Amino acid sequence: MSAKTLFEKIWEAHVVHEEPGMQTILYIDLHLVHEVTSPQAFEGLRLAGRRVRRPELTVATMDHNVPTTDRSLPIADPVAQKQIETLRRNCQEFGIKLYDLNDPRQGIVHVIGPELGYTQPGMTIVCGDSHTSTHGAFGALAFGIGTSEVEHVLATQCLLQTKPKTMEVRVEGELPPGVTAKDLILYIIGRIGTHGGTGYCIEYTGSTIRSLSMEQRMTVCNMSIEAGARAGMIAPDEKTYEYLRGRPMAPKDFDRAVAQWEKLPTDPGAQYDRSVQFQAQEVVPQVTWGTNPGQVVGVTDVVPDPDSFPDPNDRKAARRALQYMDLEPGTPIEQIRIDRVFIGSCTNSRIEDLREAARVVRGYRVAPGVEAMVVPGSGTVKRQAEQEGLDRIFREAGFQWREAGCSMCLGMNPDVLQPGQRCASTSNRNFEGRQGKGGRTHLVSPAMAAAAAVMGHFVDIRNWEYR
Amino acid sequence: MPLKPFRRHTGVVATLDRVDVDTDQIIPKQFLKRIERTGFGQFLFYDWRYLPDGSENPEFELNRPEFRGASILLTRRNFGCGSSREHAPWALEDYGFRVLIAPSFADIFYNNCFKNGLLPITLSEEQVEELFGRVRRRPGYQLTVDLEQCRLWDQEGLEFAFTVPEFQRHCLLHGLDQIALTLQHEDKILAYERRRGIGA
Ligand code: SF4
Numbered sequence: 001m002s003a004k005t006l007f008e009k010i011w012e013a014h015v016v017h018e019e020p021g022m023q024t025i026l027y028i029d030l031h032l033v034h035e036v037t038s039p040q041a042f043e044g045l046r047l048a049g050r051r052v053r054r055p056e057l058t059v060a061t062m063d064h065n066v067p068t069t070d071r072s073l074p075i076a077d078p079v080a081q082k083q084i085e086t087l088r089r090n091c092q093e094f095g096i097k098l099y100d101l102n103d104p105r106q107g108i109v110h111v112i113g114p115e116l117g118y119t120q121p122g123m124t125i126v127c128g129d130s131h132t133s134t135h136g137a138f139g140a141l142a143f144g145i146g147t148s149e150v151e152h153v154l155a156t157q158c159l160l161q162t163k164p165k166t167m168e169v170r171v172e173g174e175l176p177p178g179v180t181a182k183d184l185i186l187y188i189i190g191r192i193g194t195h196g197g198t199g200y201c202i203e204y205t206g207s208t209i210r211s212l213s214m215e216q217r218m219t220v221c222n223m224s225i226e227a228g229a230r231a232g233m234i235a236p237d238e239k240t241y242e243y244l245r246g247r248p249m250a251p252k253d254f255d256r257a258v259a260q261w262e263k264l265p266t267d268p269g270a271q272y273d274r275s276v277q278f279q280a281q282e283v284v285p286q287v288t289w290g291t292n293p294g295q296v297v298g299v300t301d302v303v304p305d306p307d308s309f310p311d312p313n314d315r316k317a318a319r320r321a322l323q324y325m326d327l328e329p330g331t332p333i334e335q336i337r338i339d340r341v342f343i344g345s346c347t348n349s350r351i352e353d354l355r356e357a358a359r360v361v362r363g364y365r366v367a368p369g370v371e372a373m374v375v376p377g378s379g380t381v382k383r384q385a386e387q388e389g390l391d392r393i394f395r396e397a398g399f400q401w402r403e404a405g406c407s408m409c410l411g412m413n414p415d416v417l418q419p420g421q422r423c424a425s426t427s428n429r430n431f432e433g434r435q436g437k438g439g440r441t442h443l444v445s446p447a448m449a450a451a452a453a454v455m456g457h458f459v460d461i462r463n464w465e466y467r
Numbered sequence: 468m469p470l471k472p473f474r475r476h477t478g479v480v481a482t483l484d485r486v487d488v489d490t491d492q493i494i495p496k497q498f499l500k501r502i503e504r505t506g507f508g509q510f511l512f513y514d515w516r517y518l519p520d521g522s523e524n525p526e527f528e529l530n531r532p533e534f535r536g537a538s539i540l541l542t543r544r545n546f547g548c549g550s551s552r553e554h555a556p557w558a559l560e561d562y563g564f565r566v567l568i569a570p571s572f573a574d575i576f577y578n579n580c581f582k583n584g585l586l587p588i589t590l591s592e593e594q595v596e597e598l599f600g601r602v603r604r605r606p607g608y609q610l611t612v613d614l615e616q617c618r619l620w621d622q623e624g625l626e627f628a629f630t631v632p633e634f635q636r637h638c639l640l641h642g643l644d645q646i647a648l649t650l651q652h653e654d655k656i657l658a659y660e661r662r663r664g665i666g667a
Binding site: 016017021022023025027036037039040043044048050053054056057064065077079080082083086128129130143144145146147148149151152155156157158160162164194195198199225228229230292313314316317320410411412419429431432433434437 | 484485486487489491492495496497499500501502503504514519543544545548549550551552553556571573574575578579582583632633634635637645646648649650652653655656659660663665666
């Protein structure tokens, strides 16, 4: 038997049918559904008179447009309200498990999937959301799909797919103190570019990756799509099994499942279509300066000069980005002042992220004129944080402490930047207008965002005085 | 849902001279709350297309008089990156585009296009540059795109071949419903599920 990669093993185990001239019919083990990309899919089913083939393999929640303020109040936006009601109605009609707004386990779909134990090694997982790559942290093949594909999975529990190429991103060595998984993935995206992973499924390997916790691995895999890769994955190991053990939806016969999962990691000698390697010691805390996640530098750097880019398209893009971001080339990153801070999103809203941010904030106050908020990734994370007293640390420092959801990661709900406002954000996209029309987003780690909230501008977290 | 078949199309080419155009720009999030599949064309590139007072931004390429009624969009690498929102191809299609040409597209977006009767064509950077030059020099520049032959040409002797994945090409040419196609293999899905003990 030839040596195989993790990706190849999962792919091959899910091929239902292949024939020349057709895409592969691939079986989907878990389909996650949310309110924004599903209504048209359910409507399509109804129009065609189709049913949901495997409702028991489908799980829904509402996260994208939900308010993060008092949930006992009615939703102010009638269009958002209608979308939420539509999901409720669709789940009822088609028999799909829904973690509704008032469910204590509600949260961002990519936070609750792993948290509840739905996400497991070896699975194929899809969702009408590009950050589905998050679930790859468990050694699953997980990727985002469009609404037509959501309908396709609902109707057939399968997808028509072209096999992607494989890319190994190997990282060796120890991350320096203060440098997090978020900095690592931003650094990688900065190096391979926002389209460096297009057409590939990434597998992250190496001693650095092995040393990351499950939550940190999720942060890394989450942003694979920002490098253009639909999926990013990490081989399962003891940490994966320990994380999953005892979760509500974990396999009942857990030891048997582990025995299966242990066969998944890439065989020695297996070939990837492309390999790149990085050294963890070279990574410093990262801050994006532009309008895509690849436009990123270290916190001790300056805003780059567009003319320094060799490619004319990159020069043009950098000029546009600096104009939008209202930044001058040569400005030290640490001199950039901010108006808002957002700690949240499927990239960085888990308990370890909140602990890290709280550790920075403890004993300090948010700088005058800065508005800062923490939005836990799920109700479960929120309760855990409250048990640990993290909410008090944040509140006493002047942070707002919100209900779970996507919130200002994409600003579909009322949490938005005002035009011209500058935000230090732990989310994953700094696109123009992403957090609100005219808003300016700098992507950073939770610790860096917390420190920026306190100082009112970016600072190098490696020099932070913890209180 | 069966698609509008795509065989051959002739239309005016509009240019969008930017790399990494993300789906947040193609269709901003404030329009994602709608539960319909149609009517997104009016919101296409909304934050670029309109000024804060709601009037058209004369600086934005697609608002130029010579690009009115364009049905072919010529743009730069990594078009459609970011969010998986299919609202992006819905908006492009509803606005009147049938063909997109770029050196590369983001994966999810590329897939989504085919499911909506929109043909994304990748050409080399040099070919794209050549087309940009021609559009600049000749207002109202048109291309004919033939999916059967996988060729595109203009009135002045330029002709490029392109490749499209065979299955997607077949589906688009014939306007096939992919769900119906997959369901033709329902016996195999069932056999697969039996093998794995799913639904038992
Ligand atoms: S938190 Fe942001 S990136 Fe994650 S699913 Fe929600 S909107 Fe998408």
